[in-house]
Amino acid sequence: MKKAIIIGASSGIGKGIALELLKKNYKVAISARRIERLEEIKSINPNNVIIKEFDSSTEQNDKLLSYLVNKLGGLDLLIYSSGIGILNKKLDYQIEKKVNNLNVSGFTQVVDWGFNYFINQNYGHIVNISSIASEIGNGIAPSYNASKAYQANYLQGLRFKTIRKKIPIYLTDVRPGFVDTEILQGNKDDLFWVSTVEKACSQIMKGIESKKNILYITKRWKLISLLIKILPEKILSRFF
Numbered sequence: 001m002k003k004a005i006i007i008g009a010s011s012g013i014g015k016g017i018a019l020e021l022l023k024k025n026y027k028v029a030i031s032a033r034r035i036e037r038l039e040e041i042k043s044i045n046p047n048n049v050i051i052k053e054f055d056s057s058t059e060q061n062d063k064l065l066s067y068l069v070n071k072l073g074g075l076d077l078l079i080y081s082s083g084i085g086i087l088n089k090k091l092d093y094q095i096e097k098k099v100n101n102l103n104v105s106g107f108t109q110v111v112d113w114g115f116n117y118f119i120n121q122n123y124g125h126i127v128n129i130s131s132i133a134s135e136i137g138n139g140i141a142p143s144y145n146a147s148k149a150y151q152a153n154y155l156q157g158l159r160f161k162t163i164r165k166k167i168p169i170y171l172t173d174v175r176p177g178f179v180d181t182e183i184l185q186g187n188k189d190d191l192f193w194v195s196t197v198e199k200a201c202s203q204i205m206k207g208i209e210s211k212k213n214i215l216y217i218t219k220r221w222k223l224i225s226l227l228i229k230i231l232p233e234k235i236l237s238r239f240f
């Protein structure tokens with residue numbers, strides 16, 4: 001039985017991937033702060049779900065991961081789906097710091113721990129949910145887009161390492177556009193191409209299985225990625 005950890009699985013994409021993995025007969029260990037949400041997921045398949053209440057913005061993720069991997073009895077797949085984005089028109093540093101603590105520091109600690117774990121066992125797969133936002137700046141939530149750019153770049157760096165050293169560790173960078181989750185804060189109707197969680201997670205699962213480097217979710221967001229690369233900043237600044 002394959003074993004996976006998902007950090008940030010109490011709702012949205014993390015939860016959706018957990019449900020997909022259970023369908024594929026994985027044993028999963030999931031964490032987040034809202035324990036009651038994790039308990040709901042465990043109640044679906046108590047034997048194959050391990051839960052742990054945890055705030056990943058603390059610098060204690062190594063303890064969390066050691067705990068979860070011991071409970072699982074091994075690890076094949078590590079997924080980081082924790083993330084926040086906060087509008088910050090006034091550039092309040094405390095807001096930027098909060099975002100960075102989770103999206104940058106928490107992310108780095110989890111991915112580094114996983115990479116070193118997989119180096120020791122000589123195989124493994126790390127998946128991060130970054131965003132199409134990783135490809136462009138954002139005037140009203142600068143730390144969100146910048147933190148996603150950090151994640152995308154960091155994963156590419158680790159990919160270069162595995163290619164150079166011929167290590168069988170896979171690193172998948174998932175770049176969703178809009179997915180109908182709590183992070184949209186009820187603004188779904190003002191947005192376009194909003195995917196259901198189910199559709200997004202089914203595409204993510206296929207991408208994980210084929211060990212893709214970069215995944216656009218849904219696939220049509222690749223078009224937005226191309227536009228971001230060719231349009232001048234004067235035009236882009238109207239939207240971001």
Ligand SMILES: NC(=O)c1ccc[n+]([C@@H]2O[C@H](COP(=O)([O-])OP(=O)(O)OC[C@H]3O[C@@H](n4cnc5c(N)ncnc54)[C@H](OP(=O)(O)O)[C@@H]3O)[C@@H](O)[C@H]2O)c1
Nearest residue numbers: 008010011012013032033034055056082083131178179181
């Ligand atoms: N939905 C979209 O349109 C979209 C688009 C692009 C990228 N993404 C990315 O997808 C990832 C998942 O977001 P989502 O859309 O599924 O939204 P979501 O439903 O809000 O999920 C966010 C997850 O992060 C967890 N989390 C937040 N703060 C945390 C903390 N301090 N410690 C541990 N876990 C924490 C939440 O759990 P608790 O609150 O229970 O701790 C929740 O499980 C995020 O990185 C987001 O940036 C989403």
